[in-house]
Amino acid sequence: MPESVLSVGIIGVSPVRGWAATAHIPALRALPNYEIRALSAHSAESAREAGQAFGVSAVFSDHEQLVTRPDIDVVVVTVKVPHHRELVDAALAAGKAVYCEWPLGRDLEDARAMAALSAQREVRTVVGLQARQAPAIEFVRELLSDGYVGEVLSTTMIGLSVPGDVVVQPNVYMLDGKNGANLLTVAVGHSLDTLNYVLGEFAGLSAMSANRGDRHPHVRRDRQRPHS
Secondary structure (H helix, E strand, O other), X not given: OOXXXXXXXXXXXXXXXXXXXXXXXXXXXXXXXXXXXXXXXXXXXXXXXXXXXXXXXXXXXXXXXXXXXXXXXXXXXOOOHHHHHHHHXXXXXXXXXXXXXXXXXXXXXXXXHHHHHHHHHOOOEEEEOHHHHOHHHHHHHHHHHOOOOOOOOOOOOOOOOOOOOOEEHXXXXXXXXXXXXXXXXXXXXXXXHHHHHHHOOOOOOOOOOOOOOOOOOEEOOOOOOOEO
């Protein structure tokens, strides 16, 4: 039995899809120093179903009930980007350590405000740029640091959107730039952080972005017929 166990509450849990169900919960359960104590979802029904699916008895539809529990040490925020700040701020105000998925906020103002609050509250925070923990990425970083390929003078990175011309319904919100979740902020952001971790910070940058589509039909997960 580990000497100390951190109790985790996860906000934004679906019993059938999403990062909480497919990544965070399996990962936390594989680590001996973490115990999932509470879950929160967008409705009481969803929270109840998530609790049954993952064997967690403390479930809520109100995130405030989760973040203010005295037996919760770490709050994990796994909802869509536009809601990050409200939930992160609530957890920080309650004095909880926070793990928030990337992107941290809808824009730089959001991110800076959350960073300032975490500094003020003096609690630990992590943003989910998880490639830094990947063994393969760490191995490449070590090879480059050891001079395996010599001095790296330049590098090129190419990012592409999701294949095809149809967006599934849960991702339609990403088409609105105000929501802060798109190819540049999500996929390219993760990739740039990996690049910086492996090669160091930029000394110079030349970039080009192009939008090749002006229509985005979308479908529900249980249908194949596109909707305008």
